[in-house]
Amino acid sequence: xxxxxxxxxxxxxxxxxxxxxxxxxxxxxxxxxxxxxxxxxxxxxxxxxxxxxxxxxxxxxxxxxxxxxxxxxxxxxxxxxxxxxxxxxxxxxxxxxxxxxxxxxxxxxxxxxxxxxxxxxxxxxxxxxxxxxxxxxxxxxxxxxxxxxxxxxxxxxxxxxxxxxxxxxxxxxxxxxxxxxxxxxxxxxxxxxxxxxxxxxxxx
Amino acid sequence: xxxxxxxxxxxxxxxxxxxxxxxxxxxxxxxxxxxxxxxxxxxxxxxxxxxxxxxxxxxxxxxxxxxxxxxxxxxxxxxxxxxxxxxxxxxxxxxxxxxxxxxxxxxxxxxxxxxxxxxxxxxxxxxxxxxxxxxxxxxxxxxxxxxxxxxxxxxxxxxxxxxxxxxxxxxxxxxxxxxxxxxxxxxxxxxxxxxxxxxxxxxxxxxxxxxxxxxxxx
Numbered sequence: 001x002x003x004x005x006x007x008x009x010x011x012x013x014x015x016x017x018x019x020x021x022x023x024x025x026x027x028x029x030x031x032x033x034x035x036x037x038x039x040x041x042x043x044x045x046x047x048x049x050x051x052x053x054x055x056x057x058x059x060x061x062x063x064x065x066x067x068x069x070x071x072x073x074x075x076x077x078x079x080x081x082x083x084x085x086x087x088x089x090x091x092x093x094x095x096x097x098x099x100x101x102x103x104x105x106x107x108x109x110x111x112x113x114x115x116x117x118x119x120x121x122x123x124x125x126x127x128x129x130x131x132x133x134x135x136x137x138x139x140x141x142x143x144x145x146x147x148x149x150x151x152x153x154x155x156x157x158x159x160x161x162x163x164x165x166x167x168x169x170x171x172x173x174x175x176x177x178x179x180x181x182x183x184x185x186x187x188x189x190x191x192x193x194x195x196x197x198x199x200x201x202x203x204x
Numbered sequence: 205x206x207x208x209x210x211x212x213x214x215x216x217x218x219x220x221x222x223x224x225x226x227x228x229x230x231x232x233x234x235x236x237x238x239x240x241x242x243x244x245x246x247x248x249x250x251x252x253x254x255x256x257x258x259x260x261x262x263x264x265x266x267x268x269x270x271x272x273x274x275x276x277x278x279x280x281x282x283x284x285x286x287x288x289x290x291x292x293x294x295x296x297x298x299x300x301x302x303x304x305x306x307x308x309x310x311x312x313x314x315x316x317x318x319x320x321x322x323x324x325x326x327x328x329x330x331x332x333x334x335x336x337x338x339x340x341x342x343x344x345x346x347x348x349x350x351x352x353x354x355x356x357x358x359x360x361x362x363x364x365x366x367x368x369x370x371x372x373x374x375x376x377x378x379x380x381x382x383x384x385x386x387x388x389x390x391x392x393x394x395x396x397x398x399x400x401x402x403x404x405x406x407x408x409x410x411x412x413x414x415x416x417x418x419x420x421x422x
Contacts, residue, residue, distance in 0.1 A: 050422070051422040069283075073278055073279040073280040075280070077218040077219060078214065078218075089207035090284070090287045128283075
């Protein structure tokens with residue numbers, strides 16, 4: 001589904017990870033591990049196409065990725081339904097009912113997002129992945145502010161997604177309780193040097 | 205695209221959306237000018253087109269930083285960048301939403317405020333025409349400026365400084381069209397140039413803004 005070879009990613013012009021190679025097949029969940037600051041977020045953003053890699057290749061099909069970062073992209077003055085419907089329309093999908101059900105948002109459907117708790121808001125952010133219709137989910141610390149029951153709900157959603165032929169790449173510190181391949185990023189830590197031409201980036 | 209336009213319009217008119225801010229500023233400015241300048245009708249009707257245009261421009265400027273900053277803060281912009289809509293389309297739609305919530309209402313209330321400034325009767329048509337043709341350029345140039353400064357904390361100052369010089373041609377031709385119309389002279393030439401400015405920014409600015417956004421999202 002996605003194959004990455006010898007990838008080097010940089011944050012603020014400084015390489016953080018180099019020589020990363022990984023591949024994700026349908027039905028697979030890949031868990032990225034590593035201490036804070038190792039570059040999990042930077043790697044995910046690069047894989048999602050939000051920033052270019054310093055070098056290395058990313059082979060991926062078109063229209064593959066649904067990205068969920070630290071912030072949920074939830075609009076406070078719109079209701080839960082309006083938020084989800086918006087993303088469903090942007091991704092050209094129809095129904096939002098399965099996503100509402102999977103994350104137990106049915107009872108909150110008409111509530112404005114500003115009146116949700118942090119955990120409920122996070123669940124809304126994760127439910128957005130289901131309305132994208134994209135096969136590869138990329139999740140950056142998806143379980144922040146979720147309680148144990150919600151984490152189980154989320155793990156169930158990821159498993160169901162993988163069982164249906166999807167795949168997921170997750171950066172997380174906690175054990176989600178399902179079989180996922182674990183990739184520890186510590187060995188790929190880049191030797192701290194300035195990227196070639198990093199200082200001149202603004203003048204290119 | 206239409207979903208994005210509808211969402212932006214809904215966000216603008218709901219609580220805290222800032223829909224009334226530009227309009228209220230325009231109203232306050234046009235009400236205060238006669239008090240500051242004095243009640244001489246001749247002077248007021250001479251400066252009315254210019255004041256109305258400057259007021260519209262500053263009201264536009266007031267809400268520019270909201271075009272992308274809010275979406276950047278809550279992460280929506282990252283998600284839109286990975287969505288199956290081109291970023292050029294996103295910037296064009298957001299500029300359109302900004303115009304619909306700022307430029308269009310300003311154009312519609314300008315004749316009412318023209319009365320306060322003793323705008324000559326023959327000037328109203330030209331005023332509305334010049335604002336209708338010129339304010340889209342303000343929103344499009346503003347979207348480009350907002351895209352350039354999107355990642356910055358308190359980028360509003362830099363945004364104003366970047367955008368104001370780019371606004372000057374629009375202001376000159378817009379105010380000229382309205383002033384010549386009010387004075388009973390031929391105002392077609394500045395209007396045509398103004399329309400050309402708007403068409404030119406419509407062709408260029410979405411691409412420039414999308415390029416700036418891509419760099420700022422890294």
